[in-house]
Amino acid sequence: MADSVQICLVQESFLVGNIQENARKIIDLSDQARQSGADLVVFPELAVTGYPPEDLLLRYSFITQNDLAVQDIVSSVKGIDIVFGAPRRINSNLFNSAIWARDGEILGVYDKYTLPNYAVFDEKRYFTAGDTPIVINIKGIRFGLSICEDIWLDQPVQDAKQQGAQAMLVLNASPYHSGKYIERLDNLKLRNSETGLALFYVNLVGGQDELVFDGESLVLDANAELVGRGPDFEPALLHYRLNSDGMIESVNTDFHQPQSEESNIYKALVTAVRDYVTNNGFDGVVIGLSGGVDSALTLAIAVDALGADQIHAVMMPSRYTAQMSLDDAQAEAEILGVDYRVISIEPAFNTFLDTLETSFKNTESDTTEENIQARCRGVILMALSNKLGRMLLTTGNKSEMAVGYSTLYGDMAGGFAPLKDVYKTLVYRLCEYRNNVSPVIPQRVLDRPPSAELKPDQIDQDSLPDYAVLDAILELSVERDKSSEEIIAAGFDAETVHRIIRMVQLNEYKRRQAPPGVRITRRAFGRDRRYPITSGYR
Secondary structure (H helix, E strand, O other), X not given: OOOEEEEEEEEOOOOOOOHHHHHXXXXXXXXXXXXXXXXXXXXXXXXXXXXXXXXXXXXXXXHHHHHHHHHHHHHHOOOOEEEEEEEEEEOOEEEEEEEEEEOOEEEEEEEOOOOXXXXXXXXXXXXXXXXXXXXXXXXXXXXXXXEHHHHHOOHHHHHHXXXXXXXXXXXXXXXXXXXXXXXXXXXXHHHHHHHOOEEEXXXXXXXXXXXXEEEOOEEEOOOOOEEXXXXXXXXXXXXXXXXXXXXXXXXXXXXOOOOOHHHHHHHHHHHHHHHHHHHOOOOOEEEEEOOOHHHHHHXXXXXXXXXXXXXXXXXXXXXXXXXXXXXXXXXXXXXXXXXXXXXXXXXHHHHHHHHOOOOOOOOOOOHHHHHHHHHHHHHHHHHHHHHHOOEEEOOOOHXXXXXXXXXXXXXXXXXXXXXXOOOXXXXXXXXXXXXXXXXXXXXXXXXXXXXXXXXXXXXXXXXXXXXXXXXXXXXXXXXXXXXXXHHHHOOOOHHHHHHHHHHHHHOHHHHHOOOOOOOOOOOOOEOOEXXXXXXXXX
């Protein structure tokens, strides 16, 4: 009979900095895996500290806590081999490591070769790169180790094969963006075609500030056949049996089929909101409703993330608010069953106008008065957030954030921005997706022209191009770094292109003051795209 090993991939969430609880979770899940018959249990990258720990890694006490947790895990897990990710300090160097232990003894340690230093990653700030493969034998089968970015290059896997590896265990904390699953799968198939090694790819799941991890762990056999795929955005213990001939069979583990892009993104947003709010200790959220599409989608996401009883929704009409906006906001609140009330901003708005009357004498009404309305709403929402102990979710989208179609200390006020990386055209697609699951957003909200309702008969297209055009230009400029000349050559109106790019440049100061929001594209505003506020570049 051929040798075989039953492997459990632990697709789980590990909160950054919660070292003792993470260690306890690793120990408990290892015991569950052992009881299910596994010979080997594998956890994601930096499971002990959570990912990314950022400058916590620079604190000596943080690494000391980590070291004690590693010792606890190694000494506590018995009767099953365990591989888990943790920082490892050697003299003045810190490594991003995978530790393999068996019955209280560390059999080997692999240090990550390839330290990513682009987009949202800055691992070279903290870690020293490794350069030595390790291969561990369990029940006659030899496994090599790899960590996340290593699998995107051929050398680490080739080195492991040269040392006799028959299969690879790949520990990951690979953050989500739309389309990432296909990129990972294609890359794993490439590594497989180069080496003929079976690949066990386990990924982190859950939200961490601006990042969200989708899980979607993958297993490929020696013939590059995809034999295992974990669920998206859900924890799971995934069991597989590897034979010495490289063939793999699942053990009471479902193969989770890929979902639509809209489903994937929606789950990412729900996961990010749930984990950001709960992990930061809030009892729920406050949301300002407008009767428009952005706040409608934000409300649906919040309810799906936290439950209706955790949501306090407020409509704040002014003299310019249409009756249909009031009706549609109330309709969605009632469908979703959230606590809902109406607070007019007219008294506050009038008080500000009276207070500023002398200072505004002999001037024309302009965006100043519009911004005062938005700031009245911001004050009300923040007061409710403070009084109720609930986080304020902002409702602005990426299109607005890009061109500054938002008000500092007004609609930008809040603790988290679920739609910060969601273009307006995608907002509509996500609304349609959510309504196909169950109707929660009134159709009229999707059909009517979007409007801030800050002056009579206002619509967004008074100030902006059609959103389909705007979003296409923004994607080329913001995400792909195309020049204005290249965008114009792609068929867009020159004047429009120059105006939009100029608006993006001028509003960097606003984005620096915006709340964090989840990254779902290749290049989000925030840690992913860092531009100076003061710049002579045009």
